[in-house]
Amino acid sequence: MTDDLVAFVRARLAEGVEQARWSGNMLVTQGAPAMxxxxxxxxxxxxxxxxxxxxxxxLLERTVMPYLGTAGLPGRVAAEQLRLLGWEFLGHPDYRDQWRPDPV
Structure with missing residues (x-):
């Protein structure tokens, strides 16, 4: 489960960076002048x-990945952080319900 979730989150975050670059460029070059x-x-x-x-x-690479799969509190916190990062993409067709973070 963890490897799949890591791959999913990394892919979505990479897409997010590319989308931010594209939409930012569009905002500056076309949206701002038109509006x-x-x-x-x-x-x-x-x-x-x-x-x-x-x-x-x-956040994923510096605070989650170094501790993911380790024993004790750091490993549990990293696993929860990973689920929280993935939760942003709840509506994505590849998101799995078992990846949801624990209820508060």
């Missing part, structure tokens, strides 16, 4: 979208 949005506002929003997507990737 009379100041260019600096559109650029800031585009940077925020990309930064958020890259931050989720960094």
């Amino acid at each position: 009379n949005v100041p260019l600096d506002v559109a650029e800031k929003r585009a940077r925020l979208l990309l930064h958020a997507a890259e931050a989720r990737q960094a």
Whole structure:
């Protein structure tokens, strides 16, 4: 289960970075002028979208992957963080219900 979830989350997060780049570019080059949005506002929003997507990737690689599968609290926390990262993609056709995080 864990390997499949890791692969799923990595793929979705990579897609998210690419989508953030594309949508940010579209916002700056086409959306802002068409909607009379100041260019600096559109650029800031585009940077925020990309930064958020890259931050989720960094969270996975820096704080989840080093501890995933380890014993004790660090391993349990990493497993829960992985499920929480995957939960963002609940509506994706490849998302499996068994990956849901534990109820609060």
